[in-house]
Amino acid sequence: MLKLVLYLSSVLLYVIKRLSGANFTTSGEALPEGPVLFLANHFTRFETFVVPYLLFNKRGRVARSLADDTVFVGLLGGYMRLAGSVSTKNKLRDCIIADDFLSGKADWIIYPEGHMVKNKQISFDDGEFCIHTSERQGPVHTGASVLALKAEFMRQKVKASDENKKIKRFCSDTAIDIDRTKINQDVTLNVVPLSITYYPVRPGENKFLLWLDKHFNLRGTRFFEELEIEINLLMDANMHLHFGKGVPVEKYIQEYKDEYTGSIEDQSFSAGLFDIKRKQIINDAMKQVYGNMQVNFDHIFILSLVTMPSLRVCPSYLKTLIYKNARELGKIDGLNLHPELKKGLFKLILDKSYEPFTAAIKLAETQKILFQDCEGKYLFDKSLLEKTYNFNKIRVENTLQVILNEIKWQRDIVKLANYNATYKEQELRIDNFEHIQHQDWNYYEKEYLKYHDTVPDKKSVGAPALWFDEKNSVGLVFSHGYMAAPAEAKKLAEYLFERGINVYLLRLRGHGTDPEALKHVTADDWELDFGRAFTMMRQVCDKVFIGGFSTGGLLALLHAAQYDVDGVIAINSALKLNNLQVSYIVPTLQAFNEMISHLHAKGIKEWVDNDTENPAVNYTKHPLASIAQMEKVMTRVDKTLKKITEPILVLQGDKDPVVNPKSAHLIYDHVSSSMRKLVLVPRENHIIVTGEGEDEIFESVHRFIEDVLTRINRK
Secondary structure: OHHHHHHHHHHHHHHHHHHHOOEEEEEEOOOOOOOEEEEEOOOOOOHHHHHHHHHHHHHOOOEEEEEOHHHOOHHHHHHHHHOOOEEOOOOOHHHHHHHHHHHOOOEEEEOOOOOOOOOOOEEEEOOEEEEEOOOOEEEOOOHHHHHHHHHHHHHHHHHHOOOOOOEEOOOOOOOOEEOHHHOOOOOOOEEEEEEEEEEOOOOOOOHHHHHHHHHHOOOOOHHHHHHHHHHHHHHHOEEEEEEOOOEEHHHHHHHHHHHOOOOOOOHHHHHHHHHHHHHHHHHHHHHHHHHOOOEOHHHHHHHHHHHOOOOEEOHHHHHHHHHHHHHHHHHOOOOOEOHHHHOOOOHHHHOOOOHHHHHHHHHHHHOOOEEEOOOOOEEEOHHHHOOOOOOOOHHHHOHHHHHHHHHHOOHHHHHHHHHHOOOOHHHHHHHHHHHHHHHHHHHHHHHHHOOOOOOOOOOOOOOOEEEOOOOOOEEEEEEOOOOOOHHHHHHHHHHHHOOOEEEEEEOOOOOOOOHHHHHHOOHHHHHHHHHHHHHHHHOOOOEEEEEEEOHHHHHHHHHHHHOOOOEEEEEOOOOOEOOHHHHHHHHHHHHHHHHHHOOOOOOOOOEEEOOOOOOOOOOOEEEHHHHHHHHHHHHHHHHHHHHOOOOEEEEEEOOOOOEOOHHHHHHHHHOOOOOEEEEEEOOOOOOOOOOOOHHHHHHHHHHHHHHHHHHHHHO
16 A cells, blocks of 8 residues: 555656656665665655655655654545654554564654754754754754664564564553564664755745635745745755665664673663664764755855855855855765756856856845945845744745755865955965866866876877966967867967967867767767866956867857857857768768667767878867767757857858858858958868968957957947
8 A cells, every 4th residue: 555655646746846847856875675764854844745755766665754743634644644654643653663674564764853943053062963943952852763773673682582482562652572473584774864955945935825825814824934935945946865875773783782791681781772872873874964965056155155254245256256165065075066066167157147146146135134235235244144033934034044054064164165265356266267277187187098008298289278377368268179189279379379368278078089088078068168168267367258160169159159258259160061971971870870779789880080181180080979969069059149249250261171161151140249250261171270371360360359359448
């Protein structure tokens, strides 16, 4: 029956997910075999029925849970009973739980905090996990660990006792003989810390809440506050479950047994065991529970805000500080980081309307933590994060205080944030700039070493290269083309740097190392590479231009369509190709290869030879599969050209044997830029950024940059 109810719950929650946009994810360790006691944090009411569903749906586990007695009414109460939940006031609850632990019929989810910790105010006082709420101040309940110890202790007694000897249950109100045949002696009970994190946590009325208020007059009640948060969480947030490493309860028994020389049958042994180990199990587990909470953007936002040295908030400084804090979290071992903090956070720097940042600012303004002075500058009212709020209203009235409480006990993170806040904005910018350089080099070196026995040289054709003088206020980020490498544009970089322009030649992953590397990268990787390089230059230059040759130019166009840039340069960038093999035959072969791969057969063509004009830099062959990634870039650019409003220079060889010159006209005609320039040069080769006639290309690029700067200065 329990499995049937869980299957039905899966269907119901799937429908809810589709209608509401609810999102559930999991991470962490594989679950151990045998019965499991999940010890979890408690923040919302719906965890009671959602977590068992997720365990069943994501991990294939049948789990039961304890629930507050108040939910066992009406249809909900009936459902909870069918789903295996037991009321906290059920007199036989301990026996029911112990029986499941001993037989292995079901896992159990128990929340040691005993109630929803709405303020997330927790501490580890002298190594003991404590909560600080209106309902409880101090250490949490240890009943779950006692049950776990009793059950595993009983299993050990059965193993050690005579075959026909009666075994008594360790229950709170009864002492009933138990059939030893129902005890599974081949397994052991494990405690698994379960961390539940929600992101983003946002209050606010929604249509469903307003409908409930209209029909049931709930406004002003504790239930209304709970629904305001919890409906939003269910509809708009991600609920993330992280499973910590399971610890066998037998370990705790063995630790004590090793110190105790008497018999396991001795009653003083069991009494001493329960008294000593009950707190240790809870404290060990809850430290993992809160240590494995998924650290997200909101955590770093509020922590950065709190540690800033000034109460006057400059958004650009705050963004730069958040970026440094977030990227350095990787230095702390074992952190469970939200994917947003692992890659793509450069959008925080590039995008003025980066949604996580603007949403956090809006929340801070709504709850008066941030307010604007007469000059329109943000001021920070830090006292509101230290103010005492009604426990039942704090999630709605001061959400950021709750988020801060969830993270501030982690001393390593707080220490890092306090240290980073000692940097001035310019120092932070330079530090971020140097970090990205180092990161790009590490990507290159790691990939290079997969195919070569020696480390690459800084002068290698594939090495990302920088020409930089802190006195220069203008910078250019420039990308090479498909199958090429940064060295392709070295002469252009030197030419511009001599004229006072900083230049960074980035490397797209898969390039400049070995053609085999192209099998393992995607168009998304290339976009991240370009975005990271753009962020790097944006940190140290007032004016930043972006550009590229061939596919590199397409990546520049993609970023110009998304972010503010002072100008964009596309040189021989392909929306149409002359090469019939690449345009038509190769995609057909790729589709065929993908089709037969499902039949576990080998493709008819896996590599394409490249008759390159520059074999010292370009690959002479490339994998068929990687061409599909280049085509993805072309398709994305074609769909976003109209979004480009910045000044643009389109340079194209009129007899390019690879890129159809029509591409230049398509780009020029479809962008929305008020300042745009199309330059067609007489060339019969594809690579025009080096070799014969290169000076004309260099002069065109430099003249365009100077024209844009002149136009900006006139404004």
